[in-house]
Amino acid sequence: MKGTQFCNTFFRRCGLLMVMFFLVGLYAIGSGATPRAFADANTSYVRVIHASPYVGTADVFVDGKLFLNSFQFAAITDYAALPAGNHKVQISLVGKGINASALTKTLAVQPGNAYTVAAVGDKPDALNLQVFVDNNQVASQQAKVRIYHLIPDASKVDVAIGEDAKISDMTYEDGSPYTTVDSGPCTFTLTVPFVNVKLSIPKTLEPNTVTSIFAVGMLDGNPKAQLITATTKGIPGLPQTGSDPVAADFATPTPAPALWLVVLLLLSLIGSGVVRYSRHKA
Numbered sequence: 001m002k003g004t005q006f007c008n009t010f011f012r013r014c015g016l017l018m019v020m021f022f023l024v025g026l027y028a029i030g031s032g033a034t035p036r037a038f039a040d041a042n043t044s045y046v047r048v049i050h051a052s053p054y055v056g057t058a059d060v061f062v063d064g065k066l067f068l069n070s071f072q073f074a075a076i077t078d079y080a081a082l083p084a085g086n087h088k089v090q091i092s093l094v095g096k097g098i099n100a101s102a103l104t105k106t107l108a109v110q111p112g113n114a115y116t117v118a119a120v121g122d123k124p125d126a127l128n129l130q131v132f133v134d135n136n137q138v139a140s141q142q143a144k145v146r147i148y149h150l151i152p153d154a155s156k157v158d159v160a161i162g163e164d165a166k167i168s169d170m171t172y173e174d175g176s177p178y179t180t181v182d183s184g185p186c187t188f189t190l191t192v193p194f195v196n197v198k199l200s201i202p203k204t205l206e207p208n209t210v211t212s213i214f215a216v217g218m219l220d221g222n223p224k225a226q227l228i229t230a231t232t233k234g235i236p237g238l239p240q241t242g243s244d245p246v247a248a249d250f251a252t253p254t255p256a257p258a259l260w261l262v263v264l265l266l267l268s269l270i271g272s273g274v275v276r277y278s279r280h281k282a
Helices: 002-030 036-040 257-281
Strands: 043-050 058-062 065-071 080-083 085-093 103-109 114-120 128-134 143-150 156-161 165-171 179-181 184-192 197-205 209-216 226-233
Touching (some): 043 103, 103 128, 114 143, 128 143, 143 156, 143 165, 156 209, 184 226, 197 209, 197 226
Parallel strands (some): 043 114, 143 209
Antiparallel strands (some): 043 080, 058 065, 085 103, 143 179, 184 197, 209 226
């Protein structure tokens, strides 16, 4: 009789354990304990900069839906998550609507990559999207810098990064290689050879970041040429994307204290059952 009672109790506990393991699994999924690779499998990251001096404030539509409203010249967005694949991008003057778009283009983005998409054009009827593939993996305890030459009437430019680095002979719509520099105060100076034009902008570079310097505007015309900056915090060890707007949602978190308590309870019940079974056999 005692043996039968013991077996019934033991198997009831086994059933309870199975239920609790199932609940732990649901808890882990609900708490965001999803591997990062799964989150990135079908996601890309895109930011947009308005660098076309011939287009005023604009609206940007992606896949038929409004993506950016009243997008002004020299404005740059943060990275936004987009499903990998092909996306229809349309740009129209603000308030004109999607049917009056001045540009329609298909943008193909790959999973796990980050992109800078620049609205450019060296003529009023030559509006285009220039796509740059970004690599925002950080250099440990240092800063990374990239230059984007988007001044249509400056054929070639040189850019000095502080006193330690210089990028020469950049042509229109070029994106420079990434340059790794020490963190701290830094002045970026763009020079147009054979023309008495220099543009400078100071910037304090933080470690473990990637800073983009965009040269936009017109040397001879309006809006005037200028340098603008955008800085993003990179993620060490995650290739090709350093500005991940959904990182907090998909990163694998440290198990919550409540989860550890459940695990300890499970181990306690298992240990208790084994000890009692051993005593019964003895």
